[in-house]
Amino acid sequence: xxxxxxxxxxxLTEKGTRQGEKLNQYTVVADPRANKVQIRQAVxxxxxVKVVRVNTLNVRGKPxxxxxxxxxxxxxxxxxxxxxxKGDKITLT
Numbered sequence: 001x002x003x004x005x006x007x008x009x010x011x012l013t014e015k016g017t018r019q020g021e022k023l024n025q026y027t028v029v030a031d032p033r034a035n036k037v038q039i040r041q042a043v044x045x046x047x048x049v050k051v052v053r054v055n056t057l058n059v060r061g062k063p064x065x066x067x068x069x070x071x072x073x074x075x076x077x078x079x080x081x082x083x084x085x086k087g088d089k090i091t092l093t
Contacts, residue, residue: 001033001034003041003042005031006030006034006038006039006042007030007039007042008029008030008031009028009029010092011028011029019081020090023083024083024084025081025082025083025084026082026084026090027081027082028043028079029077029079030042030078030079030080031078032058032077032078035056036056036080039056039082040054049084049089049090050085050088051083052083052084052085053082054080054081054082055080055081056078056080057078058079059077059078059079060076061073061075062074
């Protein structure tokens, strides 16, 4: 897998922006097959920053229903919380 397949996107949430300001942590949506080492290398390559630590967790999909009698389920995904070296930042626009 290449870096673009491992790191799908950076999550922009209210909690995530607070983590970025105070703790220098960013939340990344990663490929479920990727491990911490691969996620670290991909973030360092894509954003040109130094990664100190990577925490991962698998997020289960939620049941959803939209104007229909049949319920669906959102996809499962992998969340990676990446801690950067002091002074490094990922610019989110």
